[in-house]
Amino acid sequence: MKTILYLAMTPNGYIARENDETPWSNEEWEHFSTVAKRVGNLIVGRKTFEIMSKDGDFQELGNPFTLVLSKQENDDPKFINSPEQAITLLKEKGFSEALVIGGGMTNSSFVQSGFVDEIHLDIEPFLFGKGVKLFADADFDLNLKLLKIKKISENTVQLQYKILK
Numbered sequence: 001m002k003t004i005l006y007l008a009m010t011p012n013g014y015i016a017r018e019n020d021e022t023p024w025s026n027e028e029w030e031h032f033s034t035v036a037k038r039v040g041n042l043i044v045g046r047k048t049f050e051i052m053s054k055d056g057d058f059q060e061l062g063n064p065f066t067l068v069l070s071k072q073e074n075d076d077p078k079f080i081n082s083p084e085q086a087i088t089l090l091k092e093k094g095f096s097e098a099l100v101i102g103g104g105m106t107n108s109s110f111v112q113s114g115f116v117d118e119i120h121l122d123i124e125p126f127l128f129g130k131g132v133k134l135f136a137d138a139d140f141d142l143n144l145k146l147l148k149i150k151k152i153s154e155n156t157v158q159l160q161y162k163i164l165k
Helices: 026-039 046-054 083-092 104-113
Strands: 004-007 014-017 040-044 064-068 097-100 118-123 131-133 143-151 157-164
Touching: 004 014, 004 026, 004 104, 014 040, 026 040, 026 097, 026 118, 040 046, 040 083, 040 104, 046 064, 083 097, 083 104, 097 104
Parallel strands: 004 097, 004 118, 040 064, 040 097
Antiparallel strands: 014 131, 118 157, 143 157
16 A cells, blocks of 8 residues: 655644644645545544644545544544554555645654655745644654655645655
């Protein structure tokens, strides 16, 4: 199964402001939405799930099959506790791709697990002095190969990387 880590971020590595606000452009959202609807599933962390639920983002994306990576106990079957469990469930559902979209702890968990094949980063024209980092502090090293640079709008570019394994 091909697993893509997809995020919007600032050039200095933040995926949200300290208050979890993400002032990304409409063009970035449209680009992400197209990918999310094509893949048909999302893997998110608990905090990202709560923010997207409150904002109505899942409905706007057509309610993709969503799994929530969380360490908190929850009887809801969409809540899972490991990247391995997420990938197994998506394979059982017949998906050929997985789309991991954050937050920082979820991103780190997935790259540490070795499941991520590609990283797609939409670089937006903002700089935050503080905020949520792309990756939570964790012990990993990745070698990347640049696959593509795509201009999404006048001020936003996407970098697509393959993880060299």
